[in-house]
Amino acid sequence: MKALVFAAGLGERMRPLTDTTPKPLLEAGGQPLIAWHLERLAATGVRDVVVNTSWLASQFPERLGDGSRWGLRIHYSYEGETPLETGGGMLHALPLLGDAPFIAVNGDVWCDFDFARLPREPDGDAHLVLVDNPGHHPAGDFVLAADGRVHSEHAGGTRLTFAGIGVYRPSLLDAWRDVIGEAPGADRTPPRFKLAPLLRAAMVRGAASGEHHRGPWTDVGTPQRLHALSRQVTSGS
Secondary structure: OOEEEEOOOOOHHHOOHHHOOOHHHOEEOOEEHHHHHHHHHHHHOOOEEEEEEOOOOOHHHHHHOOOHHHOOEEEEEEOOOOOOHHHHHHHHHHHHHOOOOEEEEEOOEEEOOOHHHOOOOOOOOEEEEEEOOOOOOOOOOEEEOOOOEEEOOOOOOEEEEEEEEEEEOHHHHOOHHHHHOOOOOOOOOOOOOOOHHHHHHHHHOOOEEEEEEOOOEEEOOOHHHHHHHHHHHHHOO
């Protein structure tokens, strides 16, 4: 199984730290955020990882190399000076990911989730990892029903926050133009669009499953959260 790490964002909320360093390369606990993902992916048996890049893109191969230190082969998917968002970035990376289901993870989150738990053949087009709602996002994102299906609206389950970790079939992107419509950026070459509308469309047709991870998870969206995470990881608490 291959994996995609989203690392192309501008990191605007993290400035001034991201003026000179891409957010996934900011350090927590003595190593870049993205390195925690690479370690866990390698431990799961993943050997090929695609890292999409845009802002300060040259720093990724400088810091990560070819991935051999983790037993990985890293492939870089450069999106140009303007990031393509999550949906556009995934579409742009598909030639490197192939036709089989793949793992995708946001490069700016930290989590102790064991990637080995993820299904290699999801029952549908997407399988999402959800976590308890953090204080800065109390309303959550999606509902995990008792049957393991994920819904965008209430369906007799708990509303949780998307962890930025999932398994996807390339078929999730088959009808992206029909779902995205004339959203800004969709007519660009390559197209720029978010993944969330495609996930919601999959939920409507019952093609999205999920699981609830109850362990530590941090969306590193501000310098304060990065500092708190670094203290947490260093102390082991």
